[in-house]
Amino acid sequence: MAQFNWRMPRWFHQMGSPKWFYNFGGLLQPWFTLAAFLLLTCGMVWGLAFAPADYQQGNSFRIMYVHVPAAILSQSVFLSMAIAGAIGLIWKMKIAFMVARSCIAIGATFTLIALVTGAIWGKPTWGAYWVWDARLTSTLVLLFLYAGVMALNQAISERQIAGKATAILAIVGTINIPIIKYSVEWWNTLHQSSSFSLTDKPTMPSEMYLPLLLTVLGSYFLFGLVVLTRTRAQILQTQNGASWLMQHKDISGAK
Amino acid sequence: MYFESVDALWHMAGHGPYVWSCYGLFIVLLAANVWHARSERKQALKQAQAFIRRNSNYQANTYVDAP
Amino acid sequence: MGFMLAIIRRDLLLVARQPAEMINPLVFFVLVVALFPLGVSPEASLLSQTAAGVIWVAAMLATLLSLELLFKLDHDDGSLEQLLLAPYPSWCLVLAKVFVHWLVSGLPLILISPLIAMMLFLPSDAVPTLMLSLLLGTPTLSLLGAIGAALVTGVRGGGMLLTLLILPLYVPVIIFGASSVAAAALGMPVDGYMALLGAMFVFALMITPWAAGAALKL
Numbered sequence: 229m230a231q232f233n234w235r236m237p238r239w240f241h242q243m244g245s246p247k248w249f250y251n252f253g254g255l256l257q258p259w260f261t262l263a264a265f266l267l268l269t270c271g272m273v274w275g276l277a278f279a280p281a282d283y284q285q286g287n288s289f290r291i292m293y294v295h296v297p298a299a300i301l302s303q304s305v306f307l308s309m310a311i312a313g314a315i316g317l318i319w320k321m322k323i324a325f326m327v328a329r330s331c332i333a334i335g336a337t338f339t340l341i342a343l344v345t346g347a348i349w350g351k352p353t354w355g356a357y358w359v360w361d362a363r364l365t366s367t368l369v370l371l372f373l374y375a376g377v378m379a380l381n382q383a384i385s386e387r388q389i390a391g392k393a394t395a396i397l398a399i400v401g402t403i404n405i406p407i408i409k410y411s412v413e414w415w416n417t418l419h420q421s422s423s424f425s426l427t428d429k430p431t432m433p434s435e436m437y438l439p440l441l442l443t444v445l446g447s448y449f450l451f452g453l454v455v456l457t458r459t460r461a462q463i464l465q466t467q468n469g470a471s472w473l474m475q476h477k478d479i480s481g482a483k
Numbered sequence: 484m485y486f487e488s489v490d491a492l493w494h495m496a497g498h499g500p501y502v503w504s505c506y507g508l509f510i511v512l513l514a515a516n517v518w519h520a521r522s523e524r525k526q527a528l529k530q531a532q533a534f535i536r537r538n539s540n541y542q543a544n545t546y547v548d549a550p
Numbered sequence: 551m552g553f554m555l556a557i558i559r560r561d562l563l564l565v566a567r568q569p570a571e572m573i574n575p576l577v578f579f580v581l582v583v584a585l586f587p588l589g590v591s592p593e594a595s596l597l598s599q600t601a602a603g604v605i606w607v608a609a610m611l612a613t614l615l616s617l618e619l620l621f622k623l624d625h626d627d628g629s630l631e632q633l634l635l636a637p638y639p640s641w642c643l644v645l646a647k648v649f650v651h652w653l654v655s656g657l658p659l660i661l662i663s664p665l666i667a668m669m670l671f672l673p674s675d676a677v678p679t680l681m682l683s684l685l686l687g688t689p690t691l692s693l694l695g696a697i698g699a700a701l702v703t704g705v706r707g708g709g710m711l712l713t714l715l716i717l718p719l720y721v722p723v724i725i726f727g728a729s730s731v732a733a734a735a736l737g738m739p740v741d742g743y744m745a746l747l748g749a750m751f752v753f754a755l756m757i758t759p760w761a762a763g764a765a766l767k768l
Contacts, residue, residue: 272506277484277492287495290502294509317764333519337512345505352501372718379714383705389768393701396765397715400697403757404719407750411722418729450513457520464527468534479531 236319244321246463247472253456254478260453267446275439282436288352291345293439297447298341299363302370303405305335305451309377310402313395322466323459325391328398330458332381334451336374343367362416366409373401387466553638557646564623565654571619575655576662579612583666594671601670602680602731606724608666609659609684613691614716616655618709620647620699621766630703630766640763648689648696648759656688672735679734686747687727693754694719700765723750 242248275293282289309331316324346364347357358364377397384390467473474480486492495502565571586604587597624630633643660681667677698716702708730743 272509276502276506277486280485281496287498288501290495290498291505294505298509330520334516337516341509341512344508348501348505352498369718369721372714376711376715376718379711380701383702383707383711392768393765396697396761397701400719400757400761404722407722408718411725415725415729447513450517454516454520457517457524461520461524461527464524464531468531469538473531474535474538479528479535 241319244319244323246323246467246470249323250460250463250467250473250476253460257453257456257460260449260456264446264449264453267442267449269446271439271442271446275443279436279439280433285353288349291349293443295342295345295349296440297444298338298345299367300444301447301451302335302339302342302367304448305331305338306370306373306398306405307402308451308455309335310395310398313391313398316391317395322388322391323463325388325395326459326462326466327455328395329381329391329462330455332374332378332394333458334454336371336378338447338451339367339371339374343371360416362413365416366412369408369412370405373405377401553636554642554646557633557643558650561647561650562653565650571616572654572658575612575616576658578615579608579659580662580666582608582611583670587670598671598673598735601667601672602676602728602735603724604670605663605666605672605680605731606687606728609663609688610691610717610720610724612659613655613688613695614713616651617692617695617699617716618702618712620651620696621703622699622708625703634766640766641759644696644700644759644762644766648692648762651696652689652692656684656692659688660684672731675737676731676734679740680731682744683727683730683740683747686744686751687723690723690747690751690754691720693751693758694723696762697758697765700762703766723747726750 271293275290279290279293281287309328312324312328312331315321316328343364346361346367350359350361350364351357354361377394380397381390381394384393464473484492486495493499493503583604586600590596590600621630624633634640636643663680663684664677667674667680672680695712695716697719698712701715702712705711726743726746730740730747733743734740
């Protein structure tokens, strides 16, 4: 019987090297900054001033261009955090725990933005800031999940153990997210017969759709930028005294 | 532009406060995150430089003190 | 299996020596439920409408209250470390401890729930559903809680943290548990709810011993 040899590609293991990650991240960082800035600026200006108003919701529809990226990212970031955590647990990669740790604050921020903009959008649409809408409710639960991850990560002072504990919680949370989502949706249909969802549009013309694409992409780049910056900062903190770092131009040739 | 004037863009037929506050929140919170990440990096760089300074002093001292 | 039985026997013996551990969650449960009519209104029609949710939320809080000590006492006196060194997988330990926890905190809640239901004017037709939903739901609560309890073992001030970690995970259980009782009160079929609660229990049984075991070994 032929033996199956489970091997990850070379770049995967390179990613686990602090030096390689630090340098490669440094190469990517300016491009991520540029992409995030350009995409978000263009998308937001387009969405604010140039996209046509919705025939039903009028101009409040423009909130979509910030609400939807935040809502998408809030879930993507949690998933990324869990994947990074799983990589850290399986391949014992310290960098992966640092990446997961870098995800927490930005993910919670996106969730908060999604929640607050959703509530503000609700005022002109439903006539109230808060209704127990399925999406808003599950976003609220997601914010609680982030709060738990954040609290756990800060409660344990030993970085390595905190990383592992956070990874386990993030994985369990990620498994739970779809269950929570569907149960909340089901609960919502049980209790509220008439409320139309904010963003369910069967057809959207492209001039309405394209700005959204830009802000979503821009948000992804911004997320990448923040994770790179914070992970590299953590590498600096933990690799104190490593010779590659001490001779690095970022430190020796710094202003 | 979709609106006729800057004033119309600001008011958005009554929806202005809602739309602008959402965009403002989005920009402010995300900028705060980027700024925080950057300050974290700056601090870490400073620490690493301080480490080098301490370390080189220590080496120099031992070198001088050695017989 | 012998290992698990030994743990179960030991933990039950420990509980028997300190029965307060078993009674406190129960008193807490009754107390929380009794506060609702005082805070809201003693009107029968209003109470019977909210009874399902109130009982489920109180059961959840009572479970959480007792979860903090699930691994903490063993951790503090050092026996947890020894148990983890034993040549058995850590999920055996978790399963045995969770079983005892449910026996001590979940089962009494189920047994006392008809009394509570009566106090809140829940229609008597819904009482069997209430008990069955608690029977299927409380083990899930104990299992999910074990992950949190394992994660906060050895962390100072773990009780509050545990609540923060675990409550969001309880959302599906409470939705289906309370809905099943509400449906039964209206005379609607409840098989679907029971199937979902059962599915969640089986799913939790598959995942949580692994996760809690991994968390204990940190």
